[in-house]
Amino acid sequence: MHIDITPEMILSQLEYTINESSLEQVTKAINNTKGFTQFAKHLISLNDNLKHMNAYIALSNHTELFKIKSENNNPAILEEFHDAVKKWSDKYHVSLEIIPNKEVYYILGIK
8 A cells, every 4th residue: 555645644643733834844844854755654653653752753943854852851761762763763774863962863864
């Protein structure tokens, strides 16, 4: 089964309101993420997997990229978060930029 990954679908799955502004923002993030279509459906799966850790995938307000962010401060859960993100990026060959002193990664695209 083939699933079309559209900006509207991404916004919906990431729990954003679909409007002109959010469509423009997600379209820019998609265009700035190298090889996005190669791992897009796996991005949604990762987002679902992170929810129990109080973490999620979002659109960055500072760059035109997607980010992976944790809002948890429990060391054990943060370790699980970082492990899950690393396994996901290794499995799908996705480059990430780690933001120092924060629980945030920017998704750069296929390595």
